[in-house]
Each structure stands twice: as structure tokens, then as C-alpha cells.
Amino acid sequence: MNTSYQEFKPSAALQPYVDTYWLHHFETDSNEESPIQRCLPFGTLEMIFHLDDNLCHVLMNNNWQKLPQAFFVGLYRDSVQWKSVGTGRKFGIQLKPESLLQLFNVPVASLFNDFTDLENVFGKTINRLVEKMHGLQDIKAVIEAAEAFLLARLKNLNDERNYLFEATRLIRQSKGNLSIESLSDHLYISKRQLERSFKDNYGTTPKMYQRIIRFRNAYEYFHQTSTAPSWLDISYNFGYSDQAHFIRDFKEFTNDVPTVVFYDTGQFFRKYTSWGIHMSC
Structure with missing residues (x-):
């Protein structure tokens, strides 16, 4: 089995809003479980997409639960344990906390230390992006899809002094x-x-x-x-x-x-x- 993690810089236009893009890949010949991974609180929001059919599991209330195909993570203060089952890739967009308000005018107070399906934050239109990313093998194509989605929001930018x-x-x-x-x-x-x-x-x-x-x-x-x-x-x-x-x-x-x-x-x-x-x- 093999586990890899990579980070990618956003375009210059999105750097004020996006912290980084990342790709986590767990590869195995069977349905073997990955070592338990732990995410730490870094002060960012996350949009996370499973790029393949194998979905990761997260430890919640001492039980392992399957994560959604794509989900949104609010600000966290706790570490989170999760694992992959079988080969799979996760792609993440780390957003600076104020970016969701600036680009989407959506507060995230209810998601402190919590996560939810992306659709619950962005509505059904986000499913087009989820479907577009699913199955893409080229990470550059995945990032291009993410960038197109975010760049389209700049026209709605709330750039008033706040x-x-x-x-x-x-x-x-x-x-x-x-x-x-x-x-x-x-x-x-x-x-x-x-x-x-x-x-x-x-x-x-x-x-x-x-x-x-x-x-x-x-x-x-x-x-x-x-x-x-x-x-x-x-x-x-x-x-x-x-x-x-x-x-x-x-x-x-x-x-x-x-x-x-x-x-x-x-x-x-x-x-x-x-x-x-x-x-x-």
C-alpha cells in the first residue's frame, strides 16, 4: 500500500481567498484500510471531494461513519481521525474563513467543529462541480475545474471594507x-x-x-x-x-x-x- 499527499498553489487571482489545494491518495491492491490519519485544526474552511467511488470514513462519537461524496468542513478546534478503505483519492480546497462570506455571502457559524454535505452549503448547483471532478485522473484538470468555479464567484465579490x-x-x-x-x-x-x-x-x-x-x-x-x-x-x-x-x-x-x-x-x-x-x- 502507498499513501501520498501533495499541495498546489492557487492562481494569483484566488490567493487572497484560497489557502491551498491538496490531493491525498491511498493506493492498495485490495480493500485494505489505510493507517488511521489525523487532521489537525489549521484555521481554514475546507471543500473536500472524493474523486473516486471509494469513500473515506471518519470517527464520530466512537463510531466509524462513511463520509459524503463531497462535503464542507467548518472551522475546527479538534483533531479528526479518518481512514480510507481501498484505493481512493481526496481533493481539498482550503479556504480562508472570510472567503465564504466574500465569495458566497454564507456564514459558517453553525459548522464550527462540524461538517456537512456540500449541497447543504451551496445548494444543488454545486453537484455540477462534484460530477465534473469525479473520475478525473489528471490533477491539473481537477484544479482547473475548482478554479473555474471559484473565479466565477469573483464577479459577486463583497470587497467592501469589513x-x-x-x-x-x-x-x-x-x-x-x-x-x-x-x-x-x-x-x-x-x-x-x-x-x-x-x-x-x-x-x-x-x-x-x-x-x-x-x-x-x-x-x-x-x-x-x-x-x-x-x-x-x-x-x-x-x-x-x-x-x-x-x-x-x-x-x-x-x-x-x-x-x-x-x-x-x-x-x-x-x-x-x-x-x-x-x-x-
């Missing part, structure tokens, strides 16, 4: 090291107003999103190293008060200590390498 959009971007730009008080002062809004807007649109607080982004940046940093780094140095460099604070946050988002996650190459398939497919506008 403090929620700006707050979300500023938290990412600061790598989660901008306090909510400083953020509120910078945007000339009250902390309570900012918290209400996050809760109404994303389903969580700006503080939680800030913590997720800080965790993501620390995780991405050490995940690219070949030898285990100093957790004390990471704590200092990524704005944690001390090493205990870093490890406590890390365990909350992964259910494991950093050392275990660093050496576990079976569950954590995410590789931070972008592959060279350049999409034109």
Missing part, C-alpha cells in the same frame, strides 16, 4: 500574536462587538481563532525540520508565555504532546511542500 475580514487577516498576518485588545483598538471597534461578529459568522471567538493560528504556525515550523527542535525555543519564538503553555495548547489541538506528533509519520500525513502546477487566470 472589520471582520480585516480582523481575520490581521490575526493570520501576526501569526496569532496580536492580542484581541490591540486588534479591537486597531479596528476602532469594541472587543465585545468583535467577539459577537466572530461568533455570529465563524461560530467561535477571535481568541480561539488566534490560538489556532498560533498553533498552526508553530506546528508548520517544526514539521519542516528533520530533527526534533527545542520546544522551549518554539515557545519563545511563537509567542507562548512558556514551554508549559505551548505544550498545553498543543495537546488541546492534537491530543498528544509535540514529541509524539513529531515522530508519528503514520497519522500526520500533511507535508508542507507546494507542487509546481501554476494555474493561469
